[in-house]
Amino acid sequence: xxxxxxxxxxxxxxxxxxxxxxxxxxxxxxxxxxxxxxxxxxxxxxxxxxxxxxxxxxxxxxxxxxxxxxxxxxxxxxxxxxxxxxxxxxxxxxxxxxxxxxxxxxxxxxxxxxxxxxxxxxxxxxxxxxxxxxxxxxxxxxxxxxxxxxxxxxxxxxxxxxxxxxxxxxxxxxxxxxxxxxxxxxxxxxxxxxxxxxxxxxxxxxxxxxxxxxxxxxxxxxxxxxxxxxxxxxxxxxxxxxxxxxxxxxxxxxxxx
Amino acid sequence: xxxxxxxxxxxxxxxxxxxxxxxxxxxxxxxxxxxxxxxxxxxxxxxxxxxxxxxxxxxxxxxxxx
Numbered sequence: 001x002x003x004x005x006x007x008x009x010x011x012x013x014x015x016x017x018x019x020x021x022x023x024x025x026x027x028x029x030x031x032x033x034x035x036x037x038x039x040x041x042x043x044x045x046x047x048x049x050x051x052x053x054x055x056x057x058x059x060x061x062x063x064x065x066x067x068x069x070x071x072x073x074x075x076x077x078x079x080x081x082x083x084x085x086x087x088x089x090x091x092x093x094x095x096x097x098x099x100x101x102x103x104x105x106x107x108x109x110x111x112x113x114x115x116x117x118x119x120x121x122x123x124x125x126x127x128x129x130x131x132x133x134x135x136x137x138x139x140x141x142x143x144x145x146x147x148x149x150x151x152x153x154x155x156x157x158x159x160x161x162x163x164x165x166x167x168x169x170x171x172x173x174x175x176x177x178x179x180x181x182x183x184x185x186x187x188x189x190x191x192x193x194x195x196x197x198x199x200x201x202x203x204x205x206x207x208x209x210x211x212x213x214x215x216x217x218x219x220x221x222x223x224x225x226x227x228x229x230x231x232x233x234x235x236x237x238x239x240x241x242x243x244x245x246x247x248x249x250x251x252x253x254x255x256x257x
Numbered sequence: 258x259x260x261x262x263x264x265x266x267x268x269x270x271x272x273x274x275x276x277x278x279x280x281x282x283x284x285x286x287x288x289x290x291x292x293x294x295x296x297x298x299x300x301x302x303x304x305x306x307x308x309x310x311x312x313x314x315x316x317x318x319x320x321x322x323x
Contacts, residue, residue, distance in 0.1 A: 019323025029321060044322025047263040047315065048289060053282045059319055074322050084295070088317050091290035091297045159323070186323075208323030 003232065005204050007040075007181050008097055008129040008150040010068075014039045015198065016228045017070065017183065019208025023217065026061045032211055033067070035221035040068045042099055042206065044075070045085050045092075059094075069094040070131070073101050077112070079119035086123055098123065099153070099185075099206075101133035109159040109186075113140045117147070124148040133185050136170040138177060145180050152178060153185035153206060156197065160209040162189025165196050175201040191220075191227035198231025199239070258310040269308060276303035278314065289318045 004011035018038040023029040033041055041062060049055060062069065071089035073082040079102060086098045102119055104112030116132050117140070123130045129150040134140050136154040144152050154174055157163035164187065165171060175182050181203035188194050188207045197205045205228055214220035258269055262278065269278065275291055275298050291298045292315040298306050308314070 020321040021323045023321060026321075042323055043319040045317050046320045048282070048284060048287075048318045050263050050265060050267075050282055050316065053284055057287060057318060058321055059288050069319070071319065072322055084292075087297050088290040088292060088315070089319075091299060092288045092317065092319065093300070094288065094319070206323075 003236065005181065007131075007204075012039050012068075014225075014228075015204040015232055016194070016225055017042065017204055017206040018211060018221070018224075019206070020058060020062075021208050022212035026056060026058055028217065029058070029212075030061045032217045032221040033062075035218045035225065036211065037225045038067075040070050040097075042070045042072050042208070043094075045071050045073070045089050064094065068097065070097050070099050072099040073119075075103070076101065077103050077115075079115040079122070082115075082119040083122050086128055087126075090128070096127060097129045097131065097150070099131045099133060111135055111155075113137065116140075117143055120144055120149055121147050131183065136167050136174065138170060138173045141174045141182075142177060145178060149180065151181040151183050151203075153183045155186040156184050156193065157187025159186040160213075161187055162210060162213075163187055164189055164193035165200070168196070168200055171197070171200050171202060188224075191223040194224050195227040195231035195234070198228055199234050201235055204228075258308070260308055260310070260312045260314055262314045263316060273308050274304055275306040275308065275314075278308065279303060279316075282316070284316065287318060289316055291316050 005015050014037045016038050017040045018036050019042045020029050073085045076082040082102050102112045102115040120130050131151045132144050133153045141152040156165040183204040184197040184202045185206040188210045194205045211221045
């Protein structure tokens with residue numbers, strides 16, 4: 001069954017986007033990405049270590065003909081810093097797709113929504129395809145969609161928390177109203193959380209810590225791939241209504257007396 | 258002349274360009290980006306972009322992140 005994720009005018013067969021942080025090595029990062037079946041991977045933008053510039057580089061392990069690189073603005077607390085980071089990322093030659101995150105609070109890592117909207121407006125005008133990390137707030141998602149973001153990425157729960165989807169009803173409203181892909185970004189802990197996101201009708205899931213922080217990241221990456229696939233199929237198949245009481249599966253006719 | 262590269266002072270020969278700095282750091286083959294005094298320098302302009310005493314340069318690349 002052909003069921004591509006259409007994002008920023010491009011088709012992807014995988015609905016699992018993975019981060020590249022917190023791994024023990026670049027080799028392990030690559031093995032996890034392959035086990036996840038991911039085609040889009042997020043990376044962070046940081047200063048080159050100029051005292052040891054010859055050090056191995058992450059992109060040596062991620063050929064650009066195989067992976068779509070999604071630079072993030074992680075760590076940015078102002079619209080200005082996020083815009084600056086995106087401009088640098090684009091100049092480094094990995095394309096115009098960016099994950100915009102402007103952090104509003106260092107403890108919860110919840111996004112600064114007004115600053116995110118402000119940065120998105122500038123970046124869209126400059127030709128970026130913006131994927132904004134945002135609270136699971138339908139109004140904020142609508143604003144970001146209306147100003148031209150290529151997707152909206154509401155959080156399931158705080159970054160790295162592993163709490164899973166804390167507000168499935170908001171996500172359903174966001175899915176219902178959105179004409180751009182809805183990508184659940186952050187908060188997934190286990191495979192069932194990923195499946196739930198897709199079952200709710202979200203188009204994709206983005207995760208890092210749930211895989212990289214697992215005891216066996218490669219096995220967890222595979223679990224996430226299967227969960228995303230299962231969740232998507234479950235959504236497309238159309239679920240039965242949830243009911244309070246039982247409804248027998250076996251016929252009552254022909255029972256022995 | 259003295260410039261600041263990623264917050265660290267660095268001595269460069271007079272009339273050095275961004276291309277010279279990138280070459281001195283052996284970063285030519287890397288996917289990097291350079292900012293000179295807060296403005297991105299396109300790769301095609303490295304050779305034509307002269308550096309001056311007191312310039313602040315940022316050189317970035319990609320690292321693991323979520």
